[in-house]
Amino acid sequence: xxxxxxxxxxxxxxxxxxxxxxxxxxxxxxxxxxxxxxxxxxxxxxxxxxxxxxxxxxxxxxxxxxxxxxxxxxxxxxxxxxxxxxxxxxxxxxxxxxxxxxxxxxxxxxxxxxxxxxxxxxxxxxxxxxxxxxxxxxxxxxxxxxxxxxxxxxxxxxxxxxx
Ligand code: PNS
Numbered sequence: 281x282x283x284x285x286x287x288x289x290x291x292x293x294x295x296x297x298x299x300x301x302x303x304x305x306x307x308x309x310x311x312x313x314x315x316x317x318x319x320x321x322x323x324x325x326x327x328x329x330x331x332x333x334x335x336x337x338x339x340x341x342x343x344x345x346x347x348x349x350x351x352x353x354x355x356x357x358x359x360x361x362x363x364x365x366x367x368x369x370x371x372x373x374x375x376x377x378x379x380x381x382x383x384x385x386x387x388x389x390x391x392x393x394x395x396x397x398x399x400x401x402x403x404x405x406x407x408x409x410x411x412x413x414x415x416x417x418x419x420x421x422x423x424x425x426x427x428x429x430x431x432x433x434x435x436x437x438x439x440x441x442x443x
Contacts, residue, residue, distance in 0.1 A: 283308075285366035285397065288315040288355045291331050292324040293431040295413055297405035299338060301370035304399045306342040313362045314339065318352045325414055326434065338428040356391035367396045372406045 287305055291298060291314075306312050314335055318328040326334070328350045335348045351358040359367055367387060369380055384396035405426075413426045417435035424432050 282310045283366070284311040284313070284362060284364040285309040285368050286313045286315050286355070286359045286362050286364045287368040288317060288351070288358065290319065290322070290324065290410070291316050291335060292322075292410055293326055293331060293413065293427060293434065294335050294338060295405070295408045295410055295427050295431075296425070297370060297372050297401040297408045299428055300401045300405055301368065301399045302339055302346070303342060305368045305397075306339070306346050308397075308399075309366070309368075310345060311364075312342075312346045312368070313364065314346065314348045315351045315355070315358050315362075316348065318350045320352070325438065330434065334428070334430045334434055337430040354390065356387050356394055359394045360391065365394060367394055369396060369398055370401045371398050372401050372408070 285305055287302055289298060302312070302314060316328055316331045316335065324331070332348050332350050339346050339348065355367060369383070371377060371380060380398065387394060387396060408426045413423050413435065416426065417423045418439050420439075423435055427435065
């Protein structure tokens with residue numbers, strides 16, 4: 281039986297904590313679809329096309345069973361369209377758990393056939409978040425320990441073009 285999972289997120293931008301979870305999930309599932317939310321209610325720093333391209337470049341070494349797609353609407357519908365039985369989410373710290381539990385229960389109510397799987401990101405990335413990476417980059421700090429190389433370059437280009 282082929283085990284398919286989606287790993288949804290805003291990924292604005294992808295961090296090393298996300299990447300660590302993607303790598304663990306890529307080792308666990310036969311097929312992994314990283315879903316980049318195209319949320320019209322939020323104004324992201326990077327367009328959905330830019331985020332998809334950054335992640336594609338970053339996860340290419342994981343192999344052809346990992347793909348990256350933009351999606352909108354409900355995560356459970358994206359999971360169903362992708363033929364996935366699992367939603368992967370990362371936990372960096374206990375503080376992530378409450379919101380994640382609420383999301384997992386909501387998704388289960390919406391689609392009982394899809395289970396949420398939590399993977400703990402590596403301890404060294406416990407402090408990393410997309411918003412902190414953006415703030416550090418905005419003021420010229422070094423984000424290379426926090427985000428993949430393609431994202432560090434994109435952040436640098438974005439903020440140096442503005443100054
Ligand atoms: O990276 P994020 O912002 O923590 O990801 C949150 C995400 C995209 C997983 C969540 O907002 C989501 O699933 N959005 C799609 C809409 C949806 O399905 N909502 C109901 C589930 S809570």
